[in-house]
Structures are given as structure tokens and as C-alpha cells.
Amino acid sequence: MIDRTEERFGIKPDWLVADTAYGSAENLAWLTKKRSIIPFIPLIDKSERKDGTFSRSNFEWDEDNDRYTCPEGQHLLQSRRNYSDPRRKEPKTGRRRYRATKAICDACPSKSKCCPNTNTRFIGREEHEDARDFARLAAKSPFNPKAQAKRKKVEMLFAHLKRILGLGRFRLRGPCGVRDEFTLAAIAQNLRKFARLRPKAAETSITI
Numbered sequence: 001m002i003d004r005t006e007e008r009f010g011i012k013p014d015w016l017v018a019d020t021a022y023g024s025a026e027n028l029a030w031l032t033k034k035r036s037i038i039p040f041i042p043l044i045d046k047s048e049r050k051d052g053t054f055s056r057s058n059f060e061w062d063e064d065n066d067r068y069t070c071p072e073g074q075h076l077l078q079s080r081r082n083y084s085d086p087r088r089k090e091p092k093t094g095r096r097r098y099r100a101t102k103a104i105c106d107a108c109p110s111k112s113k114c115c116p117n118t119n120t121r122f123i124g125r126e127e128h129e130d131a132r133d134f135a136r137l138a139a140k141s142p143f144n145p146k147a148q149a150k151r152k153k154v155e156m157l158f159a160h161l162k163r164i165l166g167l168g169r170f171r172l173r174g175p176c177g178v179r180d181e182f183t184l185a186a187i188a189q190n191l192r193k194f195a196r197l198r199p200k201a202a203e204t205s206i207t208i
């Protein structure tokens with residue numbers, strides 16, 4: 001849709017708002033890296049813990065050194081081996097796992113708040129976690145509430161089409177039929193909006 005809109009109308013958004021269904025890592029990576037669009041899209045995020053132990057957000061990501069730093073300042077790495085071939089140390093693609101050592105975690109004063117039931121703490125990192133981090137940052141920006149309000153405004157129009165104008169199900173079949181029916185419904189919706197605007201315009205002209 002984004003590419004088609006750009007091709008047809010020559011416009012490309014700087015930001016985009018959508019619901020969680022569009023918040024997959026691949027989608028966010030495509031938006032941010034390939035199209036330079038800021039995503040105001042809620043993530044499906046199961047990394048926050050509710051049992052009082054440290055969540056992943058308590059661990060700081062260090063992109064340059066490919067590691068996490070825990071709240072106690074220890075490093076969680078993918079591997080601690082010194083390979084003779086440096087290419088074996090290169091970050092793997094796909095989901096990666098970072099962990100501290102058992103010795104470090106055993107001696108840690110915060111172990112009960114971090115990994116009370118395991119020897120050491122693991123942190124998983126998805127392939128496009130950087131894009132997800134960027135979306136998390138966008139969600140905290142002061143513009144996010146405005147973007148979400150705009151999303152609701154658009155969704156209300158679709159809800160109105162479905163519930164009030166009875167477009168829960170199309171009567172015509174095939175892409176052309178659906179397009180025609182939807183266009184007519186959208187025209188009807190816009191006419192209703194125009195009709196509501198008229199008295200205001202009339203009032204304004206009387207006041208002037």
C-alpha cells in the first residue's frame with residue numbers, strides 16, 4: 001500500500017500508525033530500514049516480567065560489542081570462547097541468546113531478583129530487535145498519543161461503515177465489485193460528513 005500510494009500519488013509518509021497486528025519484527029524492519037518511516041505501532045512484547053524479577057528492559061544493549069550489560073554491570077555474551085578463526089565470533093542471524101556465567105551469577109547479590117530458579121540469566125534477541133527497539137522509542141515519544149488519536153479517528157470511519165452503513169458484508173463479488181461497493185459507501189459517508197458541515201458554514205457566514 002505504501003509503495004502503491006507513492007507510485008500513484010507521489011506521496012510517502014514520514015511516520016505511520018497502526019495496531020499491534022502490524023507490529024511484527026519483519027514489518028518494523030522493512031518500515032524503518034528500507035523506507036525510513038517512523039512506526040507508531042505497539043509491539044507484541046513478552047519480555048516484561050510481572051513477578052518482580054528483572055525484565056529485559058533492565059538490561060542495556062551494546063551494539064558495538066554485541067552484548068547486554070545487566071543491572072549489576074556484568075556482561076551477557078553469546079559466546080565466551082576465543083576462536084582461532086575470528087569469523088566464528090561474528091554475530092549469528094536469527095534469534096540470538098546472551099548469557100552471563102554461572103560463577104558470576106552465583107556471586108551476584110541480585111540473583112534472587114534476576115534468575116532465582118536458574119543457574120544463570122539468559123536474554124534472547126530477535127533478528128530485527130533494533131527495529132523493535134526503535135518502535136519502543138517511538139512509543140515513548142510525546143507525539144505518540146497524537147498519532148494514536150489519529151489512528152482511532154480513521155478506525156472510527158471503518159467502524160461506522162460497518163455498523164451504521166451496513167458494510168459488514170459485501171453484496172458484490174470479485175475485486176471490481178468490492179471496489180465499486182466500497183467506493184460508493186465511502187462517497188455516502190463523505191456526503192453525510194459534508195451535510196453536517198453545512199450548518200456551521202451557514203452560521204459562520206451569518207456572523208460575518
Ligand code: SF4
Nearest residue numbers: 070105108111114121
Ligand atoms: S544474576 Fe547474573 S545476570 Fe543477573 S544481575 Fe546478577 S550478575 Fe547480572
